[in-house]
Amino acid sequence: MRTFYPIVADLAGKRCLVVGGGRVAERKVGGLLEASAAVAVVSPLISDMIAAWEAEGRVTVVRREYTEGDAAGASLVFAATDKREVNERVYAEAVARALPVNVADRPDLCTFVVPAVIRSGPLLVTVSTSGTSPMASARIRDRIEESLGEGLDRFLEFTAEYRLSVHNKVSDPGLRRKLLAELFSDEALDAVKAGDWGSFRSRMLAQLNEA
Numbered sequence: 001m002r003t004f005y006p007i008v009a010d011l012a013g014k015r016c017l018v019v020g021g022g023r024v025a026e027r028k029v030g031g032l033l034e035a036s037a038a039v040a041v042v043s044p045l046i047s048d049m050i051a052a053w054e055a056e057g058r059v060t061v062v063r064r065e066y067t068e069g070d071a072a073g074a075s076l077v078f079a080a081t082d083k084r085e086v087n088e089r090v091y092a093e094a095v096a097r098a099l100p101v102n103v104a105d106r107p108d109l110c111t112f113v114v115p116a117v118i119r120s121g122p123l124l125v126t127v128s129t130s131g132t133s134p135m136a137s138a139r140i141r142d143r144i145e146e147s148l149g150e151g152l153d154r155f156l157e158f159t160a161e162y163r164l165s166v167h168n169k170v171s172d173p174g175l176r177r178k179l180l181a182e183l184f185s186d187e188a189l190d191a192v193k194a195g196d197w198g199s200f201r202s203r204m205l206a207q208l209n210e211a
Ligand SMILES: C[C@@]1(CC(=O)O)C2=NC(=C\c3[nH]c(c(CCC(=O)O)c3CC(=O)O)Cc3[nH]c(c(CC(=O)O)c3CCC(=O)O)/C=C3\N/C(=C\2)[C@@H](CCC(=O)O)[C@]3(C)CC(=O)O)/[C@H]1CCC(=O)O
Pocket: 027, 028, 031, 102, 103, 104, 105, 106, 107, 110, 112, 113, 114, 115, 116, 117, 127, 128, 129, 130, 131, 132, 133, 134, 135, 137, 138
């Protein structure tokens, strides 16, 4: 089995090439837009969603078949056509340019795979089966999402601010660790899941005041 290395990439403003404009390409484009990438699609036909993103100026579409050279200037390359031979040519160009490449119908050729994700504010949970079982990744993601509940984004906003205050106010490393451990306790996460962490928040703020 291949063992992948996980990274969380900043693609804001980076040119990402998606070859193909169908269902799979649309999912990849959607994920790239969430990360504010500069997405270029090359495909004779595109889905309605990709056309809508193009109309909003969020995606550049070139309506023709892929030709060698399309990957110039890209940071990431996605081969997502329904033609195995075209996907292989996209792969070959990306490899020749030493670019990371994802090939929709060939996990063996992917130099990176795309995980199933949960986003909540700054939180990003990613699930991968190392290319072997994508639907399992999606279902396991769903289970994790259920276990977290809603409202984590606001809690994480609070914890980021609280953490900064602790760092600014408390110099003793032992006390810092104690305050932060309590902030990320099971009790807190359970209260967030129940949608009722107001009293927990007040208690934490009072503790910080006294520290
Ligand atoms: C997680 C997710 C992210 C995303 O795409 O954004 C993703 N696939 C998703 C869904 C999904 N994909 C497929 C089905 C139908 C059921 C099935 O066939 O199993 C479903 C389920 C559905 O549609 O619900 C079919 C499929 N997928 C691949 C092949 C090729 C092959 O295996 O040969 C085939 C067969 C095509 C054929 O029939 O020929 C390959 C890949 N798919 C991956 C990612 C990478 C491995 C991820 C990992 O490590 O786990 C990898 C290797 C490359 C890549 O695409 O990056 C996304 C979840 C979306 C969500 O968030 O809900």
